[in-house]
Amino acid sequence: MASVQIHDVRKSFGGFEVLHGVSVPIEDGAFVVLVGPSGCGKSTLLRMLAGLEKITSGTISIGDRVVNDVQPKERDIAMVFQNYALYPHMTVAQNMGFSLKLRGAEKSEIDTKVNRAADILDLRRLLDRFPRQLSGGQRQRVAMGRAIVRDPQVFLFDEPLSNLDAKLRVAMRAEIKELHQRLKTTTVYVTHDQIEAMTMADKIVVMQDGIVEQMGSPLELYDHPDNKFVAGFIGSPAMNFLEGTLKVNGGQPWVETANGARLPVAAAPAASNGKAVTYGIRPEHLEFADDGIEAEIVVVEPTGSETQIVARIGTQDIIAIFRDRRRVEPGDKVHLRPRAASAHLFDKDTGKRI
């Protein structure tokens, strides 16, 4: 196990810079998830960590060692690929033992380690099969087994669940998390799925366009997003955004939208009176009230445990979620009140949190 330091790392392909100075400290034993939309540079960063891409500038250290010029095989890392990259001509056991075989390990040592990993992942029955004879979830487990067998300092996962169906994905998510809790190996996990990030990570690093937008624990990011991008990216259904003007003149400040609705704000600096802002409110922080914003129900989506409502304010749709089963129909006129303490304010131009 080891800590990983990514310091001011840049990456250019040709003359085109895709990573603009990324710094991520990763504590020993942490489960860090790099998340962001496709093209944000998260996979490139992971591949640089693995040694599959050259580092244009900056440093990456594993433990106390700067690994910029260290060959992948000497970095003591193991990677699980999106398409698993299992060797199709080798059995499960051979796949898992390949790295040990290359290292010149004894047959008995390989068997012991492969069997131990197979027990952890419940692969004993499948050791003699070829990858073709396995289901998606089984292949995924073999790919993890191949990583475990090596007992590396760091596990790298590159979107490992995106080839699985929704149900299996949830199951494997729990399995990977449990595996990490058991082995406590430092893990860097790349995904574009914010739910994977939220459910698995100790620390989430949200990236966009080659920069880190914010990093922190899942709930930190959920409760205190630094900017509008993070606010919109983390959480499902996504946060509602309403444009308006901040009004601060003694008493409780509010944001006034173009069509005159007043959105309550817990507190705002007096100097920002009259500022153009984006008002962010999560769907679960809206409640029915007698004096809230006027809205017309457009769609009602009951899921059983909760009811999701799409409501129209003026010309804009917002989403609200309620746990209690209220009888509402499309077309109903209702009043929605945002919970002032849970509202987020962002600068309209920069997107930064106010």
Place this chain on the structure above:
Amino acid sequence: MTTIPTSLPTPTRHFGKSSAWDRLRTNRNWLAIWFMLPAAAFLILFLAYPLFLGVWMSFTDDRIGRGGGNFVGLENYEWLKDDSIFWLSVFNTLLYTIVASAIKFAVGLYLALLLNRHMPFKALIRAAVLIPFIVPTVLSAIAFWWIYDSQFSIISWSLIKMGLIDHNINFLGDSSWARGSVIFANIWRGVPFVAITLLAGLQTVSPSLYEAATLDGATSWQRFRFITYPLLTPIIAVVMTFSVLFTFTDFQLIWALTRGGPVNATHLMATLSYQRGILSGRLGEGAAIATAMIPFLMAAIAISWFGMQRRKWQQGTDND
């Protein structure tokens, strides 16, 4: 999904109306035969019939112009058994096939690995590699004929100018040189086929396998040995089977370059068969030589067939 009926519905349910012709026309099994018939007719007419005619002729003393000939049993083969030129041609054919195929494989694989890398003008270079394959065999043979000419050979000329030798090499006049020369010409012509086919095979190997192997600690030789080579074996088996078959049955190149000379040193079974059967007119004997090639060809196919059978990992069967 709809279920497919095993036979098309026949509207002729009425008493006595369902004729045999109707059943032939509409029954699914018969329908399949109708559809295969044109292709089968071509194969029978242009492949099976000449093959069996050739085998039959080898049991006769047929000559050109005689029409028919008498059945003589194994007499042609008994003659061949004691014919030293025939055995020389067998030796030549085996030498030619084994040496040329082995080198074609080595050079073709090397070229394929080279072309699979990122390099400038990749598409252009890949296209250029195919040139020897595109040029008609006889044309390239004539070019080689000039290259190997006893007086005007550019190779001899260059070597003399460099001071390495002091007289022309008699490329096609000396048995050893002649064998080497025709083998070289065959290799030149055959390498592109092997290289391009293996390149196609290489491109089906997912790059992430190499990355995984790199992370697993494989050196570039180990990546070739444990990943590329095993994954390529099915294609190697196919391409080398074809290469061996083409080389074994080669005719044009030899005929254009040496006509089997000097002193039969480059006579292959195919050229000898042509010489005996067509030029000398002894069809029966020529056919016997050609028929004698069949066991060798069957053996080559059998080897690759059983080679491919062993690879369980390719079959997606689930043997729980």
